[in-house]
Amino acid sequence: EPEVTQTPSHQVTQMGQEVILRCVPISNHLYFYWYRQILGQKVEFLVSFYNNEISEKSEIFDDQFSVERPDGSNFTLKIRSTKLEDSAMYFCASKAGGMNTEAFFGQGTRLTVV
Amino acid sequence: AQKITQTQPGMFVQEKEAVTLDCTYDTSDQSYGLFWYKQPSSGEMIFLIYQGSYDEQNATEGRYSLNFQKARKSANLVISASQLGDSAMYFCAMREPSYNTDKLIFGTGTRLQVFP
Numbered sequence: 001e002p003e004v005t006q007t008p009s010h011q012v013t014q015m016g017q018e019v020i021l022r023c024v025p026i027s028n029h030l031y032f033y034w035y036r037q038i039l040g041q042k043v044e045f046l047v048s049f050y051n052n053e054i055s056e057k058s059e060i061f062d063d064q065f066s067v068e069r070p071d072g073s074n075f076t077l078k079i080r081s082t083k084l085e086d087s088a089m090y091f092c093a094s095k096a097g098g099m100n101t102e103a104f105f106g107q108g109t110r111l112t113v114v
Numbered sequence: 115a116q117k118i119t120q121t122q123p124g125m126f127v128q129e130k131e132a133v134t135l136d137c138t139y140d141t142s143d144q145s146y147g148l149f150w151y152k153q154p155s156s157g158e159m160i161f162l163i164y165q166g167s168y169d170e171q172n173a174t175e176g177r178y179s180l181n182f183q184k185a186r187k188s189a190n191l192v193i194s195a196s197q198l199g200d201s202a203m204y205f206c207a208m209r210e211p212s213y214n215t216d217k218l219i220f221g222t223g224t225r226l227q228v229f230p
Contacts, residue, residue, distance in 0.1 A: 105160075
């Protein structure tokens with residue numbers, strides 16, 4: 001069964017460093033998302049991406065964040081200068097299309113900023 | 115106001131019994147979708163079941179069913195014949211496409227523990 005794949009599963013980084021979280025969405029999917037979940041809290045939307053551009057972003061997704069689909073298979077989330085409060089589980093998700101289709105999530109990348 | 119409310123932070127159920135996890139939602143949209151996801155201790159988010167606002171039948175997927183009561187704005191998940199492997203966090207989520215968005219809005223989750 002096709003699945004969304006995220007790498008790495010866990011990343012530890014020093015405050016102020018840049019990190020890139022990588023995702024390979026399901027191959028025929030057209031809509032891509034990043035969500036995050038701070039430990040013990042609910043899952044929060046960060047950004048959606050369609051047709052090679054951001055279609056929506058939340059207030060969390062400030063100038064420190066960027067997304068890219070560099071080669072038609074990978075979908076990346078970059079955090080330019082990490083802060084302690086960026087520590088969270090980051091989920092990539094993808095969806096085939098249509099408002100009533102489910103989004104499939106990857107297994108998540110746990111980011112720890114020290 | 116919270117868009118998705120899950121009032122049960124934790125639930126316990128004995129193996130083989132049925133359990134209902136509550137979810138209420140708030141929207142003025144006529145067209146919306148409701149989703150349930152399972153998050154085991156390993157952390158991944160697993161899609162379980164979907165209910166569209168215009169669907170007249172309650173959604174079912176194997177042991178999962180969704181008790182959709184539109185007038186009460188509730189979309190409770192029913193798990194029948196609980197198994198030990200059902201122990202996990204369960205999240206209810208909503209999508210409101212009429213507001214030109216397809217993001218999912220999640221509730222705070224319910225931790226289900228299944229005991230032998």
